[in-house]
Amino acid sequence: MKKAQYESYFRGKEVTVMGIGLLGRGIGDINFLASCGAKVTATDLKDAKALRKSLRQLKRYRSISYTLGKHRVADFRNRDFILKAAGVPLDSRYISVAEEAGIPVHMSFGLVLDILKKEGVNVTVIGITGSKGKSTTTGLVEAILKEADLPYHLAGNVRGIANLPLLKKVNDGDIILAELDSWQLQGLHAVKISPNIAVFTNFFEDHLNYYDGSMRTYFKDKSAIFRYQTEDDFLVLTSDSKRAINKYYRGNIAAHQQVARFKHLPNSWDYQIFGKHNESNLSQAYQVAKILGIPRTTIKDALSNFAGVDGRFQFIGTDKHGIDFYNDNNSTTPESTVASLQSLKRRYPDRRIILIGGGADKAFHYHKMAKYLARNVSFTLLFSGTATDKIRDCFPPRFEDFTETLSMKTAFNLALEHAEEHDIIILSPGAASFGVFNNEYERNDQYLRLVKRHLKG
Structure with a gap:
């Protein structure tokens, strides 16, 4: 995407970024906004001492101001938009202040998809979510894309990778592969965009402290993975996620639905990862590869050589x-x-x-x-x-x-x-x-x- 295209969305804009964080994603987004000429206010409940490593990476930009150790209502008024981090409480009074003033509230991945759509950039977005298995399934799909030598970019819930800088890298014909947790999927509801190929691994209790004990509220965020898909899109499910949709979702699903099963993979293939949960991950990655039209021999080589993802079994x-x-x-x-x-x-x-x-x-x-x-x-x-x-x-x-x-x-x-x-x-x-x-x-x-x-x- 050309620099003039994406910069036009940020140059001269007053933006509050809610959540700097320690893991690199917030830093990358703030750096990107400042480099595009935005006037950024970065606010975080952590103080300067706790954020010292993160703040060190932002020293080059004098256009960034900070509110640390607290949030201020003033930072959520008179802004062009708010960029909120994952995990901001659903009932945040600061977000309510912005929304009541008519200020758009975005999350980084949703904003990226919104801009790419507005600029007519032709990309294929693969989004993977679920209560368990999303990281391994994302790793399996990435292994297949590498083996097939297809141009792709990682996004979403990947350690150290910010989403907004994708706008500098993505071109027509590229693939965006995103691991998406329920918090990041909130941002897709805001822009009403779902991935072209959505993978929903499973659904069970998680983050209920955040969702006030409500599985329905939790599922509402998860449903963004498929809710805004069109008839040209694909939704790859397991029997578990299919049951969850039947239980918690009453709307129409426009995408082609496919239930992945391990028995669909050739019996002669061998794998380095094991366990029933990994059989489910393998079957969904296989289904994604088939949708992309990747040759079976390429899929076999990628899946057979996959040794697992850091921190996932x-x-x-x-x-x-x-x-x-x-x-x-x-x-x-x-x-x-x-x-x-x-x-x-x-x-x-x-x-x-x-x-x-x-x-x-x-x-x-x-x-x-x-x-x-x-x-x-x-x-x-x-x-x-x-x-x-x-x-x-x-x-x-x-x-x-x-x-x-x-x-x-x-x-x-x-x-x-x-x-x-x-x-x-x-x-x-x-x-x-x-x-x-x-x-x-x-x-x-x-x-x-x-x-x-x-x-x-």
């Missing part, structure tokens, strides 16, 4: 005692943690499992997870937090094969103490990271450092 290595280490950091719901543990148990029925998990609650029920841990996991290390409180209360009376901890280092060392030869140690929290960690990425990185240091020793 990821095998890291085996130590000198035959202990295997897995990183399932991104399993932040009890259902996803149980699914990962079940996959390990099916594949290695005679091996003991030691779990590192727990943390902060997102309004989940933990009875099923606690029952599974008590029966199938040899020892459990739980990070202190509201989710761990629930898990502990759900354990059977006199159950003692667990302990609580306040740090990853302590949890990891205790896991090693309890491990025997050929055991499996897995980080699979089933909960949010807040409290013990700043975010899920910090939890992920600490675990990986400890495992890799142990494997080297």
Whole structure:
């Protein structure tokens, strides 16, 4: 896309960006807006000390002003538009102030799609969402696009990748591959645009602390993945997501619907990833590739060589005692943690499992997870937090094969103490990271450092 095209949407505009963050996405969007000549006010509830690494990357632009450690109503008035980050509360009074004043409120990915549409840029957007499996399915589709040598750009919920700079890179004929959580899908409702190829992996309890316990409100955000599709678009489902649509959605779906099933893949193909949940991920990626018209041999090579995604049921290595280490950091719901543990148990029925998990609650029920841990996991290390409180209360009376901890280092060392030869140690929290960690990425990185240091020793 030409510079003059996208710059015209931002030059001279007064913009408030709500949420700077620590993960790079907010920084990238703010940098892009400032480089296009926008007058940016960046506001975040974190103070300057907490944001020092992020703020360091914005020093070159004098047109950026800051409100830190709080939000101010004044920053949400007399603006050309507001750019809000994922996770801003649904009932934010500041967003209400802007909306009541008639100021457009955007999210970055939705704004990108809106501008591309207005400028007539011919791109194919593949959007992938679901309560579990979206990262692995996105990784599988990316592997296929790479193998097919197709021009693509990653977007959405990808660590360190901002969305607005896509406008500099995308050209006619390109593919945008986006992993989209429910918060980012809010932005598609605002512009009434859905991906050309939508993938909906599954739907179960998640983020209910954010959605005030309402599955219907949660599904409303998720429905943006298909709600604005046309008859030229495709919606790839599983039997689980199909059931969710039947339960929670009453509107018309214009797109061609396809239910992906693992039995549709050739029996002769082999894969490095395993488990029922990964069979679902493989089948949906296969369906996307077929829609794109990619040759079967190319699909086979990509899927067969795919080794997994960081933090998603990821095998890291085996130590000198035959202990295997897995990183399932991104399993932040009890259902996803149980699914990962079940996959390990099916594949290695005679091996003991030691779990590192727990943390902060997102309004989940933990009875099923606690029952599974008590029966199938040899020892459990739980990070202190509201989710761990629930898990502990759900354990059977006199159950003692667990302990609580306040740090990853302590949890990891205790896991090693309890491990025997050929055991499996897995980080699979089933909960949010807040409290013990700043975010899920910090939890992920600490675990990986400890495992890799142990494997080297």
